[in-house]
Amino acid sequence: MTRRYDERVAVDDVSFEIPEGEVVGYLGPNGAGKSTTVKMLTGILTPTSGLVEVGGRVPWRDRSANARSVGVVFGQRSQLWWDLPLIESLRLVGALYDVPAAHFTGSLRRMCDLLGLDDFLDTPVRQLSLGQRMRGDLAAAMLYDPPILYLDEPTVGLDVLAKQAVREFIVDTNRAGRTTVVLTTHDLADVEALCRRIILIDKGRVLYDGGIDALVTAYAPPRRLVVHLADDETRTFDIAGGASVPELIGRVAAENTIRDLSIEEPDLESVIKQIYAESTR
Missing domain, CATH: 3.40.50.300 (P-loop containing nucleotide triphosphate hydrolases)
Incomplete structure (x- = not known):
């Protein structure tokens, strides 16, 4: 019986340089x-x-x-x-x-x-x-x-x-x-x-x-404004790069009674998951 082998490359053309103290x-x-x-x-x-x-x-x-x-x-x-x-x-x-x-x-x-x-x-x-x-x-x-x-x-x-x-x-x-x-x-x-x-x-x-900052800037999903209204409805708004958050909140408040609100910032984990998902595709 002849054994069969799969050859896999563990590290493929990886190149980097790390300065002293980094x-x-x-x-x-x-x-x-x-x-x-x-x-x-x-x-x-x-x-x-x-x-x-x-x-x-x-x-x-x-x-x-x-x-x-x-x-x-x-x-x-x-x-x-x-x-x-x-x-x-x-x-x-x-x-x-x-x-x-x-x-x-x-x-x-x-x-x-x-x-x-x-x-x-x-x-x-x-x-x-x-x-x-x-x-x-x-x-x-x-x-x-x-x-x-x-x-x-x-x-x-x-x-x-x-x-x-x-x-x-x-x-x-x-x-x-x-x-x-x-x-x-x-x-x-x-x-x-x-x-x-x-x-x-x-x-x-x-x-x-x-x-890390450059990675988040390049790959992160947009920030989100999460608004909890008085009637227990929750509305979510994506905040584009140059959008004014106070202006967005003002527009929502003009038409609704706001009970609470928060801003969800993209975190490093979500960014890395997105990069790996794109790499797999």
């Missing part, structure tokens, strides 16, 4: 090629064609030097030692990356302050909550001060408070050391809180690369 959202649906891209950037995978450089290095040709210059957090898996207390995992990371003792102490103190690790440093990793483990993984990724941080779904499954702690850590890390951050996520609240630039990818190809 925080970029790398977005796409499941199977779009996000994690494959991150694995090539970290040197885990070797592309079949094309060129990748990270800090002047080709990741898969100089894996050791590249590994020392990047921190990586995969939300679905941990780099911590499951049966060891968190502090021992962090000490092992420090030893693996030859972090001097004084530098390790200072970095650990900074991570504890930023991520609130003190309460569970002595707890085995297997006993940590998901949010605690994620904070431990972030500490391990940044303990040796890499200039580049890759975050693959870092807030998946976290509660609101844990998500906020992760976002604040990313902001502080970026500001303090001009750390370049590449963030893949399905949580658009992460993107809106952290990123000025996003790269949209689908079926291995880049659909958009630019600022």
